[in-house]
Amino acid sequence: MQAYYARIHYGVTMSERNNPPPEQDQFILGFLVHDVSRLRRAVIDHALKPLGLTRSQCWVLVNLYWHSGEPVMQTEFAKALDLGKVALGGLLDRLEANGYILRRPAPGDRRAKLVEITPAGTALLNDVQELTVRLNEEMLREFSAKEIEAAQDVLQRMKQRLIEMNNAAKGTGDDEPDDMEPHPAAG
Numbered sequence: 001m002q003a004y005y006a007r008i009h010y011g012v013t014m015s016e017r018n019n020p021p022p023e024q025d026q027f028i029l030g031f032l033v034h035d036v037s038r039l040r041r042a043v044i045d046h047a048l049k050p051l052g053l054t055r056s057q058c059w060v061l062v063n064l065y066w067h068s069g070e071p072v073m074q075t076e077f078a079k080a081l082d083l084g085k086v087a088l089g090g091l092l093d094r095l096e097a098n099g100y101i102l103r104r105p106a107p108g109d110r111r112a113k114l115v116e117i118t119p120a121g122t123a124l125l126n127d128v129q130e131l132t133v134r135l136n137e138e139m140l141r142e143f144s145a146k147e148i149e150a151a152q153d154v155l156q157r158m159k160q161r162l163i164e165m166n167n168a169a170k171g172t173g174d175d176e177p178d179d180m181e182p183h184p185a186a187g
Contacts, residue, residue, distance in 0.1 A: 047131055051124065060091050061100060061125055064117040071114035073106060100124055
């Protein structure tokens, strides 16, 4: 299997990729999902660099924005993002130093922190949105609206099935994994 994966990664014709040996056919979808995700992340990282923003920082800002300007408890936010407190703390430190977020003590518990996006953070997200719209248009320019809709449908259903499998493994019946908050589909 390693040889086959190497062939996928390092150049095969589309007919070879679309006609793998039957015993290896089951692995292609996983490799393609992984590769598309990895390559998309690399393109986005490169595009965000001139804005002085990392993809992780952007993800934090977007999630704060989705809270409609309402402050979020830092510990709950870490759980929602599936990040450790230290990892999130480092991201928040950099975002706060640049004026994109504000942290303040929670009422009644000085040790607990509330986190919220600032107007500067929201303005930065507007720039990021314009950038990602252009990237998505470029990435999808050779696909019809029908193909894009079909791909989104398959991926959404695959995501839902994986959530169900994850919850079954944990013994929960929720629609979302315990460590994930529902959010709009990211483009």
